Amino acid sequence: xxxxxxxxxxxxxxxxxxxxxxxxxxxxxxxxxxxxxxxxxxxxxxxxxxxxxxxxxxxxxxxxxxxxxxxxxxxxxxxxxxxxxxxxxxxxxxxxxxxxxxxxxxxxxxxxxxxxxxxxxxxxxxxxxxxxxxxxxxxxxxxxxxxxxx
Amino acid sequence: xxxxxxxxxxxxxxxxxxxxxxxxxxxxxxxxxxxxxxxxxxxxxxxxxxxxxxxxxxxxxxxxxxxxxxxxxxxxxxxxxxxxxxxxxxxxxxxxxxxxxxxxxxxxxxxxxxxxxxxxxxxxxxxxxxxxxxxxxxxxxxxxxxxxxxxxxxxxxxxxxxxxxxxxxxxxxxxxxxxxxxxxxxxxxxxxxxxxxxxxxxxxxxxxxxxxxxxxxxxxxxxxxxxxxxxxxxxxxxxxxxxxxxxxxxxxxxxxxxxxxxxxxxxxxxxxxxxxxxxxxxxxxxxxxxxxxxxxxxxxxxxxxxxxxxxxxxxxxxxxxxxxxxxxxxxxxxxxxxxxxxxxxxxx
Numbered sequence: 001x002x003x004x005x006x007x008x009x010x011x012x013x014x015x016x017x018x019x020x021x022x023x024x025x026x027x028x029x030x031x032x033x034x035x036x037x038x039x040x041x042x043x044x045x046x047x048x049x050x051x052x053x054x055x056x057x058x059x060x061x062x063x064x065x066x067x068x069x070x071x072x073x074x075x076x077x078x079x080x081x082x083x084x085x086x087x088x089x090x091x092x093x094x095x096x097x098x099x100x101x102x103x104x105x106x107x108x109x110x111x112x113x114x115x116x117x118x119x120x121x122x123x124x125x126x127x128x129x130x131x132x133x134x135x136x137x138x139x140x141x142x143x144x145x146x147x148x149x150x
Numbered sequence: 151x152x153x154x155x156x157x158x159x160x161x162x163x164x165x166x167x168x169x170x171x172x173x174x175x176x177x178x179x180x181x182x183x184x185x186x187x188x189x190x191x192x193x194x195x196x197x198x199x200x201x202x203x204x205x206x207x208x209x210x211x212x213x214x215x216x217x218x219x220x221x222x223x224x225x226x227x228x229x230x231x232x233x234x235x236x237x238x239x240x241x242x243x244x245x246x247x248x249x250x251x252x253x254x255x256x257x258x259x260x261x262x263x264x265x266x267x268x269x270x271x272x273x274x275x276x277x278x279x280x281x282x283x284x285x286x287x288x289x290x291x292x293x294x295x296x297x298x299x300x301x302x303x304x305x306x307x308x309x310x311x312x313x314x315x316x317x318x319x320x321x322x323x324x325x326x327x328x329x330x331x332x333x334x335x336x337x338x339x340x341x342x343x344x345x346x347x348x349x350x351x352x353x354x355x356x357x358x359x360x361x362x363x364x365x366x367x368x369x370x371x372x373x374x375x376x377x378x379x380x381x382x383x384x385x386x387x388x389x390x391x392x393x394x395x396x397x398x399x400x401x402x403x404x405x406x407x408x409x410x411x412x413x414x415x416x417x418x419x420x421x422x423x424x425x426x427x428x429x430x431x432x433x434x435x436x437x438x439x440x441x442x443x444x445x446x447x448x449x450x451x452x453x454x455x456x457x458x459x460x461x462x463x464x465x466x467x468x469x470x471x472x473x474x475x476x477x478x479x480x481x482x483x484x485x486x487x488x489x490x491x492x493x494x495x496x497x498x
Contacts, residue, residue, distance in 0.1 A: 112195075125205075
């Protein structure tokens with residue numbers, strides 16, 4: 001990712017800044033200047049909004065073949081998360097055993113390193129999520145290992 | 151009077167035990183643990199560094215004080231493991247707490263006491279009414295070379311204090327410093343791991359500076375050890391701070407709350423901040439605290455503090471003890487992976 005592009009999206013990534021549509025009373029992430037549901041009327045009616053950073057796991061998955069730059073995490077959990085204000089986002093869930101993450105668990109945002117351009121390039125920071133306030137089932141999910149295709 | 155308006159702390163949620171490290175090198179783990187009085191140390195995850203720790207600690211401090219970014223006029227971050235050699239940690243913290251653009255920011259380096267030098271700087275500019283509130287951060291993700299004595303203690307963590315004049319939870323009554331050119335520990339530009347002078351880091355370095363600074367600050371305050379409820383000093387291992395505190399005339403009751411190294415290792419620039427945070431987590435109005443930082447190279451900063459009635463109004467949940475209790479043990483292989491000690495060849 002180019003440095004200017006990342007820089008333009010800093011507040012969105014660092015502070016979960018999205019948009020609130022005054023016409024439909026709905027929240028959007030990432031930031032939008034226009035709400036397709038409200039059409040032309042929403043132009044000029046979208047306000048910046050900082051999300052609280054709390055939400056619920058809609059559906060998690062465990063990544064065993066790590067994406068480039070994420071080798072040190074493997075295996076790790078990615079999940080679709082519904083923020084308390086409504087929008088859904090995809091994020092890594094960290095600081096837990098990946099197979100313990102289940103649908104319906106509560107999560108909150110944390111500030112983490114997302115990656116880097118290269119060993120000498122710019123560092124990318126932003127938002128990930130951790131579990132909080134859940135009863136974790138520590139029993140190993142047998143399917144999580146058997147399903148791996150080598 | 152100026153003082154601490156709020157404070158925050160952050161300790162990564164992984165730890166490795168001293169015995170696990172020793173077993174890799176064929177060393178006697180229980181002997182190392184006992185000799186250093188370090189039984190486990192915190193380990194940052196692959197996506198944690200000085201910047202992420204600084205942001206988390208600062209956000210906690212901001213939340214506790216119910217302050218917005220526009221209330222902050224300065225951010226200074228002290229560390230010896232800033233992720234960038236050129237590009238400030240403090241600007242990223244500023245952006246992450248919504249304090250940009252109307253503030254001044256800079257990164258400090260003075261081994262393990264860069265953060266307390268930042269506190270003194272904030273006291274100056276707050277005292278001169280140049281800014282309403284200034285943020286001082288002490289944080290590190292230090293590394294010890296594999297097999298070196300430092301590997302048993304070098305850990306990660308940090309803390310933030312917000313310095314201001316309004317709603318002060320602990321007044322800083324006095325501060326002073328004791329500084330000399332003493333090369334006990336260093337890391338040259340571009341080198342991954344620091345080097346140290348072994349036993350030379352003790353008597354002429356840590357003990358001389360901490361003892362002198364401790365005596366100077368008590369002389370300045372006209373106080374005696376028994377006037378304090380708590381004392382916290384820099385803690386490169388679990389033994390040095392106990393010996394220093396006892397030599398200054400303090401008791402276990404006074405130093406045990408702020409002594410975290412036996413459980414989380416040496417967090418370098420974060421050590422005094424985390425010890426102070428653990429004390430503020432439980433302190434009552436009227437309690438008096440003596441804090442003495444130490445940074446190799448070498449120098450000590452001393453602070454005499456009195457806790458005010460304001461602390462009773464603050465939400466002090468998310469304590470240092472909470473952070474320590476959530477830490478999960480990892481093995482050496484995971485530790486080596488997380489800390490970039492594996493040679494990945496051309497695969498990465």
